[in-house]
Amino acid sequence: DSGVTQTPKHLITATGQRVTLRCSPRSGDLSVYWYQQSLDQGLQFLIQYYNGEERAKGNILERFSAQQFPDLHSELNLSSLELGDSALYFCASSVDPTGLTLDTQYFGPGTRLTVL
Amino acid sequence: DAKTTQPNSMESNEEEPVHLPCNHSTISGTDYIHWYRQLPSQGPEYVIHGLTSNVNNRMASLAIAEDRKSSTLILHRATLRDAAVYYCILYTGNQFYFGTGTSLTVIP
Numbered sequence: 001d002s003g004v005t006q007t008p009k010h011l012i013t014a015t016g017q018r019v020t021l022r023c024s025p026r027s028g029d030l031s032v033y034w035y036q037q038s039l040d041q042g043l044q045f046l047i048q049y050y051n052g053e054e055r056a057k058g059n060i061l062e063r064f065s066a067q068q069f070p071d072l073h074s075e076l077n078l079s080s081l082e083l084g085d086s087a088l089y090f091c092a093s094s095v096d097p098t099g100l101t102l103d104t105q106y107f108g109p110g111t112r113l114t115v116l
Numbered sequence: 117d118a119k120t121t122q123p124n125s126m127e128s129n130e131e132e133p134v135h136l137p138c139n140h141s142t143i144s145g146t147d148y149i150h151w152y153r154q155l156p157s158q159g160p161e162y163v164i165h166g167l168t169s170n171v172n173n174r175m176a177s178l179a180i181a182e183d184r185k186s187s188t189l190i191l192h193r194a195t196l197r198d199a200a201v202y203y204c205i206l207y208t209g210n211q212f213y214f215g216t217g218t219s220l221t222v223i224p
Contacts, residue, residue, distance in 0.1 A: 002159065033212075043160070043203065043214040056210035090159050105152075105212075107159030 003027070004108035006091050012114045018079040021111045025072055025093030031055065032074040033094075033105060034066055038087035049074055050096060081115045088112050119143075119206045120215035127221045128194045136189040136218050138204030143184050148207040151178065151189045153200040154217070160203065163189065194222045 003026035013019055025032050034046040036059075045058035049068035060066075063081075068074045078085060088110045094103040121139045128134040140149065150165040164171055164178045166187070171178040177190040191198055201217040 002161070004159075042216050045212045045214070048210070058211050092159070104162040105160075107161065110159055 002106040002108060004091060004093050004106050006089075006108040006111050008111060009109070010112050010114070012116065013081060014116055015081055015083060017081050017115075018077065019081065019113065021076040021078070021089055021091075021113075023074045023076070023091030023093075023108060025074070025091075026106055029093035029095050029106070030072065031094045031096035031103070032068055032072070033092040034060075034074070034076050035090040035092065035107075036087045037090060037110070038084075041087075043090075046076070078113070083115050086113055086115045119208070119213040120204045122202075122204050122215045122218045124216070125219040125221065127223060128191075129223050130196060131193050134191040134194045134198070134220065136191075136202050136204075136220065137186065138188070138215065139186045140204070140206050141185045143206060144208065146208075149178070149180060149184075149187050150205040150207055150212065151176070151202060152205060152214075153198075153202045155200045163202070165207075194220075196222050196224060198222055 005024045007022045030051045033048045037043045046060040047066050048056040052068050063079050066076045090107050090110045092105040092107045094105045096103045151163040152160040154160045164176050166178045179188045199222045201219050203217045204215045206213045
């Protein structure tokens with residue numbers, strides 16, 4: 001158990017819909033990262049938040065957005081869903097006291113999204 | 117454009133050393149090399165990371181070539197619990213770029 005929790009574990013929805021994935025980082029971790037893992041694209045970094053502010057952006061679509069709240073939990077919002085958005089979405093957290101993102105990342109168990 | 121390349125799969129006998137290679141020919145001077153592994157049905161977990169010098173921890177060793185264009189993750193004695201997909205990752209520009217990973221099979 002990494003200490004990172006993600007809800008829900010599974011999500012099934014239809015094309016065009018909007019969903020929200022939630023992540024609670026390990027106690028004390030300031031950085032939260034979101035990743036997408038799909039069969040054709042592998043693991044891809046989406047976005048990082050550090051202490052409530054966006055720190056780095058990866059291959060995140062404009063239909064996707066994220067935020068980190070004052071209590072440091074984070075949400076990933078996926079809208080106008082397409083079949084190709086079906087994937088495993090991981091959240092990770094790290095202590096990252098310097099903001100340099102060199103610390104070990106602890107991954108949650110993931111949320112499996114299925115778009116029908 | 118992949119920043120790291122790894123063999124798709126490797127096999128090892130139990131209790132023997134395993135050397136997992138990774139090429140990262142476009143690496144720049146400040147880019148860190150990270151290794152994570154993903155056990156079946158789990159999220160990735162940290163293994164080791166380094167910049168220039170070889171690194172050791174309780175899980176593994178990381179050997180980095182002098183020109184830094186390649187690195188090797190070394191598991192000193194493979195166990196059945198080491199069967200996983202091992203990802204070589206380049207940390208550059210505040211982003212982690214995962215390779216396609218090497219699926220390690222450990223044979224009893």
